Amino acid sequence: MSTKPGVTSRFRPPKFCFTCGVNRAAWHWPSVDYCYGCLPGGPFPAPSCERCGSPDYFSQGLCERCHPGSPHYIGQCKDCYAWGVYRGHQWRCRHCAWWASHNPLGDCRYCHRRLPIGERGACRLCIESARRIQQPGRDIDLDEGTRHGLQLFFANMPARRKLPLPAQSTRASRIVLDAEASAWEQPALFELAPDPEVLRQRATAQARDWTYRTDGIVFEHARQFGWSNRQTNQVRRSLKMLQILAPDGTTMVRATEVIRLRRYDAEGNIVSTLDVLDAAGLLIDDRTPHIDRYFDGKFAGLPPAMRTQLELWFDIMIHGSPIPPRRKPRDPATVKIQILGIAPIVTAWAEDGIESLAEISPELLLDSLPADAGKRHWAERGFRALFGILKGRNAIFADPTTGMPLTEPRRSTPLPADTETILAALNHSDPAVALATSIVAFHGLTNLQIRALQLTDIIDGRLTLPDGRVIPLAEPVRARLRTRLDHRATRWPRTMNPHLFVTMQTAPRLSAPSRQFPWLKAGISAQTLRTDRVLHEVQASGGDVRRISDLFGIGIESVARYLGVLDPDLSGHRPD
Template structure:
């Protein structure tokens, strides 16, 4: 019967004999079955969806884990239809209108939703974010689809944080007791502890640096036959540290944090890092950049590159400050950064005007409040990535910022107070630049010439 319904032609009765002439397809009883609808024409407007939709509260567990054939999935997606899809049509339209999406992006999201409908184990249930991440394999898009599902209230965000994935990759081969100890440490690092001894949560980036420093050493102990960190002695800790440099510094901080938490939780008998001093890292001497490279980037035909380089080269903004800049931070040629008000240099204003004209003409409907936007961030309200737009240049923002501060400290003869006020840096950071005054390699006549922002 089910096979006959599958092969039934519109307007014709069921042909049981013809459908079973070459064999029978078995079906599981009482399973939901929907007849594929006729694909909608390209220019045909989407059907109005239901005003309300209640997703299923239960989920059908898959009988077998089989990777779908991408070609079959794409073919079935053309005819996919359900109440969930029709409900999402209105959400897509409203979301696109609010964030200034174009027709191409709207169609990509609709196609992605149909792909998800085909891939769902339980049609009509909420959709896992991990399933959305698989869409590129079938020609779908990720970020815009996630935004629509979240707006529709149909998204289950089961994505693992980056720090969890990084931790799992570094500890996958460790013995079970050692891995359990490391998981307890990571839990305390990320979420803190409200029971004595109390501890505040740390930034995930701090935990990542500790893992970076400690993971190679812990892996070496596991390879040597140790099952638990309670077996580690102070002598073994000192013998396993790198010879010097930043790698030794990262390892010392990582191991101290790890063993301090485990000792506080009474998971080890002694703290083998107790009393161990942290090796100071030698500070590098700031060096000037090639003027030609800076001038080339300032005159880049890409308005985003030209503006970003100008803001750093003239006003020494940090990479994070660039990412966080909003359109309302600049008023009447003045940039407000916290308590600082910076009058923008003339070359910066010229490049700012060029970028704003480019932004309006490229993304006229974008409501993103950030100054810098990209193809990925313009349809949303998120900042651009950390590498934007520097991945298209030979410069790095930190090196360019150091070059600008170095020029100022040398031009003023080592005025520490001046660069603290001008660039918003601490006295200890300013002293690092002040130490370059009188350095023989930075004297004129040794291949380097002092320049001012106006000379660029």
Template sequence: MHPFSCRGCLAWGVYRVHNWHCWSCRWWQNHYPVGECLYCHRTTRIGDSGACRLCLEQARRLKEPDRAVDLVGANRFGQQLYLANLHAARNGKRRDWVAHQRRRAQAPPVQFAPVRWRQLLLFRMPPNHAALKNRAAAVDSEMVRFCDAILRDHAARHGWSRKQINDTARSLKLLQVLQDTPGAKINASDVLELPGLGGTAASTMEILAAADLLIDDRTAAVHRYFTEHAVGLPPEMRDQLGMWFQVMLGGSKNAPRRLPRHPQTAHLHILGMAPIWHMWAARGVQSLAEISREDVVAALPPSGANRCFAEQGLRGLFDILKARKQVFTNPARGLPATHSGSTIPLPLDTELIRAALNSDDPASALAVALVAFHGLTGPQLQELALTDIRDGRLTIDDRTIPLAGPVRTRLAAYLDHRARTWPTTINPHLFINRRTGPRTNRVGRGFPWVKLGVTPQALREDRILQEIHATGGDVRRICDLFGLTVAGAMRYTTGLEHPDLTGRPVDGHAIPHPDSHESS
């Protein structure tokens, strides 16, 4: 592969893999439009000063201390070419950038009011990516300047990197070009299309929300799930199910009052009831008012979790429809509840826990230590704040837990790693990652467990089992240590007398203990 000259600044040493552009000119491609340079009259990318990058670098090279850049005088007799990608960050450039940001902060705030009308489209054409980027580089409007001021202020408070600021600014310009109604508020569904155009969605949506220019038209996953499973049902039955679904998620302030349920609860009820809905529709049922108690009993699955979900869902469904006079009687009333079979918690492999405790990732090692030594749950780790740990003690709800020595060691290592990686973050949560570091929300459920091969629930169960065997089944102590109810703690006592754990004889044959030498 042979080197050649940069198409933007004519610097020598670029390659075809980067489309014959140096690093700086690649950045200029996404931020500045094509035009004619006022000083060398070349047709290339033109910056804010009306100069190309070659003329600008020539003026910076000849700039005298404490004097402004003289673009006319520096380029009067030609330019000095140079090698590509050798412009290191100089202190002067850093001072210029800091001064530029200071002037931005001292400038009067830009006022903007979005338009209230909407331009409707007859049809939508797929965008041309090259033309879209060129138009976005040259776009300038009150809305762009207003969002740019919000972006700089938000980024300074949350400790965003320059790359994240530049990517978000470019994404905002792309949205301006893609707008059907210039100057109107922007739909969240349009922002979600930005990654396919080289933009960023999460940071852009955050800035638009801070500027009060975002219309959240996203559809929740449970709404899509309900719509998919209601397709093909009779219209009257679909209307009745829609009424139930609306009350489930939104609750009811009219008698009989009802609190809104969690979307996951509605999801599980739909999972259990959807096959029953379609089975009744296939039999010719047009309305749920035609369903009798015999139909409900015959339609329930024989056993398993789906039967529990179906029973709970049908009770809630007919309760809501009966309260709103959509059915004459409640066929699910008094239906005996089927209890799902409870599982027996099992211990984990000790080597797996030891490897997770000694993980190279400080966040993984601390999360495993908190669960293994103190039995925290996954949601508790997500919500854990920096202020919850003081003087070697962890405060959760109304419990104060003295931290074990290995936990303190891993906590100190993680806090050092956190301070080095995100020195300017204002996220109050203890655990943060690349996505939540420049924001204030919590980490996802899978962090940092995905790469460990163990779940917090399994690790917590192993910890409770160890405590059960160490105390000889002291249920009261388990409830106090781990915040369990008596019924929840009794689940862990079922394995105390198991012959595989006690080594007692079964059918006259002694079972060796797993830790004994005879077990081999």
């Protein structure tokens, strides 16, 4: 059993993969002794860096540049604190390496550190700081140069001396500098990860001037959504950490900086902190959507022309196009499936030396399609959309999918569910599991419809769906509904969440539960229950296509999939 490492272990190089011995282990906490390429059941694609988004994964969610234990991690010189040295150089810049080989170890007379010192009893950093203000023709004054602090530099670069401004232009120059400083905000040049323990201590003992902006909203959210004292304190501590980490003068917080707090506070409430900052008008939402990260991961390393064409297709698919040829935006789930279908083929074309999608002929496209009916169907759908958009934008000369027939997807045979499993879920001790199972088992709703149900959708024992259907609830469903509502009122008496199904994570906010709730605990999926319900209706109605279509809100083609499964005599009821 692994334990959470201390601060110093973050800077040690992680151990090598147990299998290949070449790459580093994917995670050192929690302990994963394999790289992503050698994980059992893999290989799996390594994720992008959580800090900078780089695809060069190293370990612990970070890339080679961001992980402190990587040989390519850039740090500071241990003698002069200059930025830009590597572990392989013993954390010393070139100047300090030479200085250490020519001077003895001792205590610096000015900064009182123990390190190589020169003839005047000063270390190299103190001497370089004094040289910065040295007047031409005069010796360096170490007392004056170190009185107000030490000047840091970039590694392996000569330190520039500060030249005094002419007396007649000093005031004017300062006015110009002040004006520029007020008009521009200095971005961070590089990021230094703070000590998590010190950060938690400062967040507990200190607060900056943002507290008056956020505390009122925190307490208002706590009152409206029924936050516990623990959750309220978690959000306040996270806000104090953000205030401590932010540079002076910063008035806005980026969402990625809030998410990064998980590195320093494992018990922080990130979602509620984002809600408070958004309500306060202090949030800049710079989070990259999951579909964007998925696209970048699948099409990394392609030729520039091909990558540009794919980005054009992806942008129009996600956001649509208001200019002719117009196109409505597609659901990200649909785009993800199409990417999954075309990504292996496009990558293979790039490996064969193809630079642009304009080089693809109908013959090459047909030869590249997979033989499996399911994979071929989605590849054909993806390429139809891809080449159709590129042809409409004059990015290619001809559409190779013109006249290409669409392969029908392979359809599975629907089968009834195990009765004992359904009865166990209907009589589950968790009221949420019992209610969700009964709604699907008796009325055949989908998992998406279950998650979207709100308290106001049920009036006088009747359920109204967004598509206009009104369903009288069966008596077993009503009994489980009463039990669930009593449990909700007892467990979360002050929640403002309007959804019928509320969890510990969604009770303090207004979002719907996750798609796995409550089916992981039920031991059966909503789709299995819905399929079982449709099959029973097919048998009871004698294959009445119109009745099944109206009852479950599905199309004629979907109804035809269920007909004749249990009783071969119903095959005559298939639509023409």
